[in-house]
Amino acid sequence: MELYDSEEQQVEAIKDWWKENGKAIILGAVIGLGGLFGWRYYQDSVTAAQEAASESYTKAVQELAAKGADAESDVQSFIDANSETQYAVLAALQLAKVQVEASNIDEALAQLEWAKTATTDQALLAVIYYRLARVKAEQNEFDAALSELTNISDESWVGRVAELRGDILLRKGDVSGAYTAYTEAQQAGDASQTLQMKLDDLAK
Template identity: 75%
Template sequence: MELYDTEEQQVEAIKDWWKENGKAVIFGAVIGLGGLFGWRYYQDTTIAAQEAASASYTKAIESLAATGAQAETQVQSFIEANGDSEYSVLAALQLAKVQVEANKLDDAISQLQWAKDATQDQALLAVINFRLARLQAEQGNFDSAIAQLANITDSGWTGRVEELKGDILLRKGDAEGAYAAYTEAQQAGDATEVLKMKLDDLAK
């Protein structure tokens, strides 16, 4: 570092440095402040969009709860308008439930397939795959249902998955496979109380 003998030399050095670098400093400051304000604007805009989506979701679900399948068009419009939001996935799950109650299984399956493709949330994916498997089994697509269950790898679902797998295998006529699945389900921490009855029936 250069040493300066007098304050005047230091002042002159600063002036020279500023003359050479001043524009770059100002430009950097402008860019920095612009980025800061831009980021804050982005955050504010994102929060506002999330709040609006939340309010719309609540309104759509309340309508669905009050009128059932009559609100299908309204909820579908919400899903399409908010396709990049997890709210749309949650709305699709609720709509599929109502469609099942109205015995519109094909529509419910389509809704769940869309939800599956639209989310990366592992907890939601487990729910979606499980519901899809039940509906596919209900339609007699047993192999597709079992394949769907194989997508659920969370150990917390083991009991429910194996029990449903046992139910499906039993409907296919595979009592031995069903018994094996029920046995595995019984060893899991999330097994249901009716499972023992199913095992007892097969053991007779």
């Protein structure tokens, strides 16, 4: 740093420095403040969009509960309009459930297949793979159903996956495989109360 002989020289030096750098500082401040307010605006916009999607999702689910499969068109419109959000995936799962109950198996399968490609959330994917396995088993696509189950690696699903695998293997005629799967399921922390009955039936 230079040493100045007087306050006047310091003032002149500051003036000269400001002439050279002042515009850059002002521009940087404007850009910085613009970025700050722009970021806040972006965050506010995202929050508003999420709240709107949440409200629309709630309405869509309520309509499904009230009208069942008759609400399919409106719920599909919600899914299409919000396809980039997790709400659309959740709506697709709800719609698929109603379609299965209405015996519209192909439509339910299409919803689940779309949901599988529309999310990376592992918790949601576990639900989707499990339901895909059940739907494909209903279509007698047993090998495809078993393949879907192999995609679930979450430890909290071990019992449910093993039990469903046993159900599918039993429908395939593989009694030994079903017994092994049920035994595995029984040892898991999320074992169902019906497992012992299934094992007893196979032991007869």
